[in-house]
Amino acid sequence: MGNFIVAVDPQGQLAYSGLSIEKKGRPAAHVIEALTEQVAPEYLSYLQNQGVSYLFAGEKRLNCTLLLEKLHRLFGINKLMLAGGGIVNGSFLAENLVDELSLVIAPVADGGNGVSSFTQVDFLPSWPPTAFYLKEVQTVVPNVLWVRYTRP
Known part of the structure; x- marks a missing residue:
């Protein structure tokens, strides 16, 4: 099981300097962007260039149930801490x-x-x-x- 940070970013506005985030005293965590289908194609290209994983969980509004199903199926995430x-x-x-x-x-x-x-x-x-x-x-x-x- 990996270490992940799931960023809820329905409209695709967050910026990254790489595919992981390091917090003091913790191992690096791979970023997964939770997006909606309204995100611009240019932003998807940006994420791909950064190596940031992303998934779609809703058309215009985030569907949290779908998000959890995809996180489990695609990344093996069974438990999520909301912060x-x-x-x-x-x-x-x-x-x-x-x-x-x-x-x-x-x-x-x-x-x-x-x-x-x-x-x-x-x-x-x-x-x-x-x-x-x-x-x-x-x-x-x-x-x-x-x-x-x-x-x-």
């Missing part, structure tokens, strides 16, 4: 594809504007409130908790 913003996470939740919620709670107050982990927007199907149930609580370092919830 997107509220719209990407909300897209997966709207298709009932989120089975675990993981939160790190640290006693820090910054006074900034709140950011939603799951955002409902007009161009996505809406979903009702989704219940999660406590699975595990761990103290990671003093005063910091890792709380995991799962779907029933």
Whole structure:
């Protein structure tokens, strides 16, 4: 099994300097672009020149179920961690594809504007409130908790 980063980029706008991304302390991860069919042919040529893998998962809007099916079939990916913003996470939740919620709670107050982990927007199907149930609580370092919830 490889190490991958799946970039959700429905309209084909992200830029790369190669076919993988390296994060400090982690092995290089091969990039897979998740696109819709509205992407310009020039962008596909760009990805091919960079060696970046890509797949189509929807015509005008990302179909997350199709994306997961293709990631499994083409790359052997069985488990995916969502680390997107509220719209990407909300897209997966709207298709009932989120089975675990993981939160790190640290006693820090910054006074900034709140950011939603799951955002409902007009161009996505809406979903009702989704219940999660406590699975595990761990103290990671003093005063910091890792709380995991799962779907029933």
